[in-house]
Amino acid sequence: AQSVAQPEDQVNVAEGNPLTVKCTYSVSGNPYLFWYVQYPNRGLQFLLKYITGDNLVKGSYGFEAEFNKSQTSFHLKKPSALVSDSALYFCAVRDNSNYQLIWGAGTKLIIKP
Amino acid sequence: KAGVTQTPRYLIKTRGQQVTLSCSPISGHRSVSWYQQTPGQGLQFLFEYFSETQRNKGNFPGRFSGRQFSNSRSEMNVSTLELGDSALYLCASSRGGENTEAFFGQGTRLTVV
Numbered sequence: 095a096q097s098v099a100q101p102e103d104q105v106n107v108a109e110g111n112p113l114t115v116k117c118t119y120s121v122s123g124n125p126y127l128f129w130y131v132q133y134p135n136r137g138l139q140f141l142l143k144y145i146t147g148d149n150l151v152k153g154s155y156g157f158e159a160e161f162n163k164s165q166t167s168f169h170l171k172k173p174s175a176l177v178s179d180s181a182l183y184f185c186a187v188r189d190n191s192n193y194q195l196i197w198g199a200g201t202k203l204i205i206k207p
Numbered sequence: 208k209a210g211v212t213q214t215p216r217y218l219i220k221t222r223g224q225q226v227t228l229s230c231s232p233i234s235g236h237r238s239v240s241w242y243q244q245t246p247g248q249g250l251q252f253l254f255e256y257f258s259e260t261q262r263n264k265g266n267f268p269g270r271f272s273g274r275q276f277s278n279s280r281s282e283m284n285v286s287t288l289e290l291g292d293s294a295l296y297l298c299a300s301s302r303g304g305e306n307t308e309a310f311f312g313q314g315t316r317l318t319v320v
Contacts, residue, residue, distance in 0.1 A: 126306050137211070137297055137311035145306045184250065188305050194263045195240070195309060197250045 096121045096189040100198035107175045107205050115170040115201045117185030126188035127168040128195070129159055131181045138184060144168060155179070175205045209233065211300050213312035220319050225286040228315045232279050232300030238262070239281040240309065241273060242297040250297075256281055257303050288319045 097120045107113045119125055126145055130138040142153025149161045159170045170183060185198040212231040220226050232239050240263075241253040252265035256275035273283040279300070285292055295316050299309035 128308055130311075135295075135314075135316070137213075137313045138299070140308045140310060143306070143308050190305055192263055193238075193257075193303065193305055194252070194255060197252070199249045 096196045098185050098187050098196050098198040100201045102201050104202045109177055109205050109207050110174055113172050113175045115183050117168045119166050119187045121187050123190040128186040129170050130184045133181050177205045177207055180205045211310050211312035213298050213315050217316045220288050224288050227282055227284045228296055230281045230298035236300035238301045238303035240299045241283050244295040290319050293319045
């Protein structure tokens with residue numbers, strides 16, 4: 095069965111430091127992977143996706159994600175964190191059999207000044 | 208290009224009543240998915256409609272139902288409301304393909320008293 099795991103409920107980073115939010119997946123066939131961000135009381139916003147090609151994907155707000163097929167991971171990264179990056183981050187994978195998006199539990203990112 | 212529009216934004220209902228939520232997808236998008244989000248349960252998938260047909264269904268009781276119209280607009284209905292139905296209900300639209308991202312509305316905050 096398709097699944098996504100975000101092993102950390104919360105990640106704390108000092109402003110200006112690099113950040114990583116982890117995501118691992120299990121899917122049959124080609125993985126189509128997505129990252130979203132949610133600010134309080136708002137809907138989710140699309141950040142980036144991996145479909146094929148270059149393993150390093152660049153997205154919105156300076157975020158990027160690294161696809162690693164051997165480790166079945168798709169970690170979200172940013173070289174220098176901002177306080178405004180504090181939010182809830184979700185990783186998702188597309189189930190190739192029925193097109194449904196399978197979601198991770200979410201990781202709360204807290205950036206401290 | 209207009210985004211995904213959900214109405215109403217906020218709703219207060221009494222236990223036992225029913226409620227209908229509306230979602231207008233991005234123009235050209237044929238897939239609409241609905242999610243329930245609560246603090247303790249994260250994102251829970253309700254159902255997805257594609258070209259007026261229910262393509263996927265989550266694990267929710269029959270009190271939760273939905274439909275999609277020919278213009279891709281979608282509604283979800285919850286009958287016999289329970290206190291536990293209080294949540295943020297999110298709608299997402301996409302073109303429906305396996306490598307397409309979903310775009311979310313702002314959500315409808317439902318409070319059942």
